[in-house]
Amino acid sequence: MKLFLKVWKQDGPQTEGRFESHVLDGVSEDSSFLEMLDQLNEQLLEEGKEPVAFDHDCREGICGTCSLNINGFAHGPENSTTTCQLHMRKFEDGDTITIEPFRAKAFPVIRDLVVDRSAFDKIIQAGGYITVRTGSAPDGNALPVPKEDADLAMDAAQCIGCGACVASCKNASAMLFTSAKAGHLNMLPQGQAEKDSRVLNMVAAMDEAGFGNCRNYGECSAACPKDISLDYIAKLNRDYAKAKIKKVFS
Amino acid sequence: MSLYNRLVMQSSLIKKYIMALTGIVLVGFVFVHMAGNLQVLLGQEAINAYAHALQNLPAPILWGSRLFLLVCVVAHAVTAYQLIKENRAARPQSNEVEITKRAGWSSLRMGLTGSLMLAFIVFHLLHFTIRTIYPEYNDLKTTVGSPDGSEIHDVYSMILAGFRIDAISVFYVFCMFLLCRHLAHGVSSMFQSLGLRSESWRCKLDFAASAYGWIIFIGFSIIPVLVLAQKYGLVNCLDTCGSSCSVNL
Numbered sequence: 242m243k244l245f246l247k248v249w250k251q252d253g254p255q256t257e258g259r260f261e262s263h264v265l266d267g268v269s270e271d272s273s274f275l276e277m278l279d280q281l282n283e284q285l286l287e288e289g290k291e292p293v294a295f296d297h298d299c300r301e302g303i304c305g306t307c308s309l310n311i312n313g314f315a316h317g318p319e320n321s322t323t324t325c326q327l328h329m330r331k332f333e334d335g336d337t338i339t340i341e342p343f344r345a346k347a348f349p350v351i352r353d354l355v356v357d358r359s360a361f362d363k364i365i366q367a368g369g370y371i372t373v374r375t376g377s378a379p380d381g382n383a384l385p386v387p388k389e390d391a392d393l394a395m396d397a398a399q400c401i402g403c404g405a406c407v408a409s410c411k412n413a414s415a416m417l418f419t420s421a422k423a424g425h426l427n428m429l430p431q432g433q434a435e436k437d438s439r440v441l442n443m444v445a446a447m448d449e450a451g452f453g454n455c456r457n458y459g460e461c462s463a464a465c466p467k468d469i470s471l472d473y474i475a476k477l478n479r480d481y482a483k484a485k486i487k488k489v490f491s
Numbered sequence: 492m493s494l495y496n497r498l499v500m501q502s503s504l505i506k507k508y509i510m511a512l513t514g515i516v517l518v519g520f521v522f523v524h525m526a527g528n529l530q531v532l533l534g535q536e537a538i539n540a541y542a543h544a545l546q547n548l549p550a551p552i553l554w555g556s557r558l559f560l561l562v563c564v565v566a567h568a569v570t571a572y573q574l575i576k577e578n579r580a581a582r583p584q585s586n587e588v589e590i591t592k593r594a595g596w597s598s599l600r601m602g603l604t605g606s607l608m609l610a611f612i613v614f615h616l617l618h619f620t621i622r623t624i625y626p627e628y629n630d631l632k633t634t635v636g637s638p639d640g641s642e643i644h645d646v647y648s649m650i651l652a653g654f655r656i657d658a659i660s661v662f663y664v665f666c667m668f669l670l671c672r673h674l675a676h677g678v679s680s681m682f683q684s685l686g687l688r689s690e691s692w693r694c695k696l697d698f699a700a701s702a703y704g705w706i707i708f709i710g711f712s713i714i715p716v717l718v719l720a721q722k723y724g725l726v727n728c729l730d731t732c733g734s735s736c737s738v739n740l
Contacts, residue, residue, distance in 0.1 A: 247587075260587065313590030339588045346581050409592070411599070412578035444504055453581030454503045454574045456601070457680040458594035472689050479686025481504045 242268040242329060245337040246281065248293050254349045254357075260339075270330040274317060275300060275307060277329055278340075294353040302326040302466065305401030308408070309354055310341040315405035315464040323403065323466040343408035347415070347450040358404050360450035361418060365402075367446035368439035369422040371431045390428050397425035399467040409464035412453030417461040419447045420477035421469045427480055437484035444481055503577075506570050511681035513567040518678055518703075520560060521670070525710035532714075534730045535647035539636025542646040568609055575602050597676040604673040611666040619653060628652065650714065651729070655722050660715035671708035675701045 243266045251258030265281050272280070275297050282292035298306035307324040311317040317327040332338065340354065348356040386394075398421075406417035423443050426432030432439070455474060462471050527545075530537040546553075591599070614624075622628045631652070633645040654660045678700035682688040688696055720726045 249587075258584075310586060310588075313586060313588030314592075341587055344582060344584050344586055346583050411582070411591075411594070413581040414578075444502060448501070448503050451581060453578040454507065455684075456574075456578070456598065457676075457683045458598050460592055460594055463592040470690050471683065471693070475683050475686045475688045477686070478504060478507070478684055481502075482508065482686060485502075485505070 242270055242332070242334045244268055244277070244329075244332070245335070247337060247339045248281075248354070249341045250293070250353055251342075251350050252352065254351060258350065268329055270328070272329050273300065273325055274309070274311065274327040274329065275325050294351075294355045296355050297325060300325040303401060305403035308343045308356065308358075308403060308405070310343060310408055312339050315343065315408040316403070316466050320463075321466055321468050323401075326466075343404050345404075345407045345413035345452065347413065347452050348404060348407060356404070358402070360452070361402050361404065361415070363450060364415065364419055364443050364446045365422060367442040368435065369426070369443060371426055372435060373431065384430055386429060394425050394428040397421040397428070397469065397473050400425075400465075400469050401467060403466065405464045405466060406461035406469075407452060409460045410453065410455075411458060411460065412456055414455045414461070415447050415450070415452040416455040416474050416477065417465060417469055417471075419443050420473035423480065424473040424476050427476070436480065437487060440477060440480045440484050441488065444477070503574075506574055507684040509566055509570045510574070511684040513563040513570075514677050514681045516560070516563045517567065518674065518681075521674075521707055521711075525707055528714060529710060531647065531650055531729075532717075535633070535645075536636045538647050538650070539633065539643060539645060540638065543636060543638065543643045546644070564609070564612065568605070571602065571605055595676065597672040598680070601673060601676055604669045607666065607669050608673060611669075618659075619649065622649075625653070651718055651731070654715040654718035657719065660719050663715050664712045667708050667711040670711075671704035674704035674707060678703050 243264070246263045246265055247260050248263060249258055250261045263281060263285070265277070265284060268277050268280060275295070278293065278295055285292050296306050296308050298304045300307070302323040302325060305323075307316075309316065309324045311324065311327070316322060316324045317331070319327055319331055342348075342350050342354045342356050343358075345356075347360040348358055351357050400418060400421035402418060402422075404418070407413050407415050410417075423440050426439060427436050457471075457474075459471055462469060527541060528538075530541050548556075597604070618624045619628075628649045629644075631645040631648045632642040633648070634640055634642055635645070636647075637643045654663070679688070679693075679696040680700075682692075682696055717726060717729055721729050721731075
């Protein structure tokens with residue numbers, strides 16, 4: 242395959258970015274999108290040029306490290322797929338592919354296609370955990386969880402925190418991520434004790450980081466590689482209202 | 492103001508609740524307004540008597556309702572402005588290629604349709620309520636529909652006079668189309684913002700919101716459309732009530 246690539250180049254957070262065009266020939270349609278970028282970087286190194294910086298880690302769709310806005314789609318045009326699991330056979334020979342970083346004020350560009358997603362870590366630090374006595378592991382099945390709750394909590398827990406929801410939202414809102422992380426714990430018995438403070442603190446951290454507001458477009462869920470449902474956003478809205486009312490009257 | 496800032500402006504979700512709650516009030520209001528308007532179809536007496544009764548509600552109820560609606564409109568508009576400002580700041584650099592996968596026309600243009608609705612409300616109040624655009628509407632008096640035979644404002648004639656101007660009718664119908672699109676997203680979205688929507692309900696609520704928008708559009712537009720249609724001799728269903736009407740079509 243011969244590809245015409247339009248890749249975002251930016252030297253640092255404070256510098257202006259720009260697009261650079263490259264022609265890459267001999268791309269196997271069996272290679273993944275990231276392997277295609279590896280091939281581009283080898284070509285650039287051979288030409289004595291700077292390689293393109295991009296995020297990647299597990300390359301099997303579970304770590305949430307890879308990102309990229311590909312032809313306008315976060316993680317590319319395929320549904321329920323991360324960039325690392327996107328294969329070049331989904332593109333045509335001779336295609337022009339525009340590759341941009343995930344864009345949001347809360348995700349500043351570090352270099353080229355690498356963005357700083359530590360705003361997500363701050364949201365998790367604000368309440369995306371449970372406080373438990375550490376030590377020996379509890380007995381299996383000591384804490385009964387209804388199957389339905391476990392399934393819904395697992396659906397939310399699938400969120401890999403990649404930030405595609407923020408990148409695809411017209412307002413760069415982090416509601417899908419925050420709602421999945423809060424909802425996952427709020428649906429389980431272990432999460433009940435800190436349920437109210439969790440939603441209040443996580444939403445406060447989300448607002449603090451400079452993410453936009455949810456306008457119920459549904460773009461986030463459509464782009465999510467793990468198909469997190471908008472139901473979790475509705476649940477966060479519900480849980481937050483209850484927590485806020487309890488706080489006002491307590 | 493500091494209390495308002497502390498309670499409302501700090502949280503993105505509270506702003507969304509305000510949009511939803513004031514939205515519910517306004518969604519209810521437009522339905523009642525539309526149902527009231529449709530009495531034009533019943534003739535001069537019905538609409539005049541209804542309008543006279545509304546105007547003569549006890550002052551605390553009349554002005555309380557007006558103030559409540561004004562507060563809702565202002566809160567809805569001011570909060571929307573805040574949200575849009577924050578949303579723009581959250582994405583300082585736009586994408587070279589912008590793709591929309593799921594969001595519809597209405598949901599993407601709530602700010603546009605909302606701003607135009609705000610301008611329409613101001614025009615509509617100046618046109619038919621405060622009557623500064625056509626002050627001669629104040630002189631339309633009749634005893635038809637009056638509870639005690641005294642002279643009352645002839646709302647029926649005012650509506651005929653207002654909508655027999657082509658540009659006014661076209662403008663009203665266009666604004667009702669914008670309202671229809673605003674409602675098509677808003678009515679479903681307010682349930683999501685209040686946490687009262689689930690995947691299984693989403694399609695039903697989206698359908699209901701769209702249907703509600705069209706009902707409101709048709710209910711409001713039917714009057715200017717009929718007035719114009721009668722003016723051009725296409726129909727003859729509005730009662731021009733002989734000598735008791737001040738306006739002929």
